[in-house]
Amino acid sequence: MTRTKIAIIALAVCxxxxxxxxxxAYFVVEDTAYNVITTAAxxxxxxxxxxxxxxxxxxxxxxxxxxxxxxxxxxxxGGVDFWTRIKLDIQLTFADGTVETIxxxxxxxxxxxxxxxxDTANWVYDNGFFYYQxxxxxxxxxxxxGESTAPLFTGVxxxxxxxxxxxxxxxxxxxxxxxxxSRNNGTTVTxxxxxxxx
Amino acid sequence: xxxxxxxxxxxxxxxxxxxxxxxxxxxxxxxDIQTNVFTTGNVKIDLFEDFGDNNxxxxxxxxxxxxxxxxxxxxNGIEKEAYVENTGSEDAFVRxxxxxxxxxxxxxxxxxxxxxxxxxxxxxxxxxxxxxxxWSWLPEYTEGVGYIGNGEGNWxxxxxxxxxxTYNVYVATYRTALKGAVEGKPNDVTxxxxxxxxxxxxxxxxxxxxxxxxxxxxxxIYVVAEATSAQGFDNAYVALDTAFxxxxxxxxxxxxxxxxxxxxxxxxxxxxxxxxWDWTK
Numbered sequence: 001m002t003r004t005k006i007a008i009i010a011l012a013v014c015x016x017x018x019x020x021x022x023x024x025a026y027f028v029v030e031d032t033a034y035n036v037i038t039t040a041a042x043x044x045x046x047x048x049x050x051x052x053x054x055x056x057x058x059x060x061x062x063x064x065x066x067x068x069x070x071x072x073x074x075x076x077x078g079g080v081d082f083w084t085r086i087k088l089d090i091q092l093t094f095a096d097g098t099v100e101t102i103x104x105x106x107x108x109x110x111x112x113x114x115x116x117x118x119d120t121a122n123w124v125y126d127n128g129f130f131y132y133q134x135x136x137x138x139x140x141x142x143x144x145x146g147e148s149t150a151p152l153f154t155g156v157x158x159x160x161x162x163x164x165x166x167x168x169x170x171x172x173x174x175x176x177x178x179x180x181x182s183r184n185n186g187t188t189v190t191x192x193x194x195x196x197x198x
Numbered sequence: 199x200x201x202x203x204x205x206x207x208x209x210x211x212x213x214x215x216x217x218x219x220x221x222x223x224x225x226x227x228x229x230d231i232q233t234n235v236f237t238t239g240n241v242k243i244d245l246f247e248d249f250g251d252n253n254x255x256x257x258x259x260x261x262x263x264x265x266x267x268x269x270x271x272x273x274n275g276i277e278k279e280a281y282v283e284n285t286g287s288e289d290a291f292v293r294x295x296x297x298x299x300x301x302x303x304x305x306x307x308x309x310x311x312x313x314x315x316x317x318x319x320x321x322x323x324x325x326x327x328x329x330x331x332x333w334s335w336l337p338e339y340t341e342g343v344g345y346i347g348n349g350e351g352n353w354x355x356x357x358x359x360x361x362x363x364t365y366n367v368y369v370a371t372y373r374t375a376l377k378g379a380v381e382g383k384p385n386d387v388t389x390x391x392x393x394x395x396x397x398x399x400x401x402x403x404x405x406x407x408x409x410x411x412x413x414x415x416x417x418x419i420y421v422v423a424e425a426t427s428a429q430g431f432d433n434a435y436v437a438l439d440t441a442f443x444x445x446x447x448x449x450x451x452x453x454x455x456x457x458x459x460x461x462x463x464x465x466x467x468x469x470x471x472x473x474x475w476d477w478t479k
Contacts, residue, residue, distance in 0.1 A: 039226075046230035056232075061239035061287055061378075063429050068236060080226055089233075095240075156236065167240035168287070174233040181226040194225030 040140060043078030044179035047071075047148065051155060064162035067116055069155045074177050076138040076146030082179040083192040084136055085129040086152055089174035095167060112162040113171065117154030131189045135182035239378070242286035245294070245423040247278065278321070279390040282423045284376035290425040291434035293371040294391050295450055296321070297420040299413055300357065300364040318405065319417075321395045323370075331374040333391050339435040344373065356446025360420065360453075363413065369445040371435055375428035395419065420452050 048056040051069020059068050074084045090102040092111055102108050105115065123130040130152055138146040156173065158166075178195055186192045282292045302319040323345070327333050334344025337354040346352050354369040376386040409417075426441035428434075442448060 042226035042228050044228040044230055046232050048232050048234070056234055058235040058237075060237040062236050063239050063288060063427050065430070070234065074230075078228075082226075082228070158236075158238070162238075166238055167242075169238045171236040171238075172233060173236070174231065176231045177229065179228045185225060194223070194227060196227045196229055 040079035040138070042080040042082055042138075042179060042181055043076070044082060044084060044136075044177060045075040045077040046175060046177040047073045047075050048175065062158055064112070064158055064166075065160040067155050067157040070173075071154045072152040072175055073148050073150070074132065074136065074179070075148040076136045076179075078146065079138040079140040081135045081137045081182045083132070083182045083185070083189040084149065084177060084179045085131045085189070085195070086123070086178075087129050087176045089172075089176065091172045091174075093170040093172070094165070095169060112159035112166070114157040114159065115153040115155075116157050117151065119150050119152060122150045123152050126190075133189060135189075136179070239288040239427070240286040241288050241290050241425050241427050242284070243290065243292055243376075243423055243425040244283045244285050245280065245421065246283060247280045247421060276395050277393065278395045278419070279393050280421050281388045281390050282372070282376070282425070283385050283387040284425070285379055285385055286425075288378045289375045289428040290378070291372065291375050291428050291431065291437040292388065292423060292425045293369055293434070293438050293445075295367050295369050295420070295422045295424070295445065296392060297358065297360060297365040297367045297422075297452065299417060300366050301409060301412055302417065303366045318398055318401055318409065319395055320398060321392050321419075323392045324390060327389050327391065327393075332389055333370045333372055335368060335370050339371075339373070339433055344370075354445060358446070358450065358452070360418075365420070367445070367450075371438065373434050375434070376425075422450050422452065 049069075049071045050056045051071055056070055062068060072086070074086070076082065090108060092100045092102055092113075094100075100111075102111070105118075108114065122133055124133060125131075132149050134149075136147050136149055152175075156171075180192055180194045180196075182192065185194060280294060280296075282294065284290050284292070298319065298321065302317065304316045323333065323335075328335065328344035330342060332344065334340065335353055336344055336346065337351065354371070356367050356369075358365050358367050370391045372388045372391075376388065379385050424438060424442055426437050428437060431437035431440070
């Protein structure tokens with residue numbers, strides 16, 4: 001047997017010995033990495049403007065035939081994609097102090113008031129809420145905003161048919177928006193769970 | 199198994215145990231609320247009348263005039279000053295309907311006010327009250343003076359039946375919008391639309407008796423004021439006709455006023471019985 005063969009055999013025997021040991025050592029390379037895992041923030045912002053891009057403020061002296069611009073959208077100001085829904089709380093107070101809660105759009109129209117530009121394609125009404133049909137994406141990049149929804153409506157119309165009964169009336173429109181994470185929470189907004197109590 | 203492997207496995211088992219035991223899953227959520235208030239304006243006016251010497255019973259003794267005073271008023275005339283005040287929040291155009299029994303006006307002719315000299319009861323306004331921008335008695339809007347004298351077509355006038363009596367109704371329109379009320383400041387008011395009523399000097403006792411058969415002992419003049427928002431209009435006639443309709447084409451709530459002004463009571467006859475009063479003197 002030649003020396004080379006002897007050497008190879010010996011090396012193979014050594015390797016076999018290593019394999020057979022059971023608690024053998026392996027070539028090990030050690031390194032240490034520190035990974036920081038941060039949960040993103042779900043930050044939803046209800047945005048209301050007057051139709052000219054200015055923040056909406058209360059309006060006085062509204063007369064029949066006027067349409068007041070009021071654009072309602074929901075913005076993702078955080079990094080977590082979410083589903084969103086909106087509830088409207090509408091109340092009409094007459095000059096004599098009578099208060100009427102308006103819980104349907106039909107009732108609103110009976111009082112000669114209409115929500116202009118109501119987007120029932122993107123915002124589907126169900127059981128008291130308008131549900132936005134797409135998840136609103138957030139942004140994890142500093143300085144870049146997340147998505148905004150299409151407006152729920154863009155104005156409030158006071159019809160010309162409003163009679164003297166509606167003088168010095170007060171219409172209060174409360175807009176309540178909710179958001180819940182969309183990730184791991186259904187593939188459609190109707191499947192989403194975890195909405196906060198309102 | 200080395201210590202590292204054992205540790206990782208233990209941690210994994212622990213985490214699984216915690217999740218399994220908990221049972222409730224939390225989701226990230228957020229809520230935002232905005233509330234907005236819309237307040238409608240109002241159009242509100244007050245009609246003021248200074249009638250006579252403001253007797254509590256609103257009755258005044260009307261006797262034939264005997265001429266003019268130095269100030270130009272009629273002797274024995276009764277002061278009747280009607281003006282409108284805007285007490286609402288919005289700028290408004292206003293007009294008044296002035297209703298006088300037809301048989302007291304133009305001697306009961308079919309077409310009223312053709313010849314005022316035939317009137318039993320006259321009413322007049324201050325000349326300055328019909329200047330530009332103020333009251334106009336004309337049927338159409340004009341920029342200039344709002345009165346051009348008697349004659350067909352010179353009045354905004356129609357007839358109406360009030361409690362069975364035919365009235366000639368003259369409409370005066372205030373051509374400048376009254377500003378809406380501002381807290382802390384006086385409300386905007388018109389000048390007087392009319393300022394006096396008086397009985398014609400030629401009226402006789404016999405005419406009085408004849409008139410009483412139709413009108414009774416108390417003769418009434420009605421004044422009704424109307425207002426509408428000036429928003430979107432720069433012409434009072436258009437604004438008011440749009441809101442109410444052209445005068446004479448709709449019902450006026452005459453009886454919403456406090457029974458009209460009772461401006462004459464037959465106290466003269468009573469006095470005549472007592473004193474033998476002669477109306478022709």
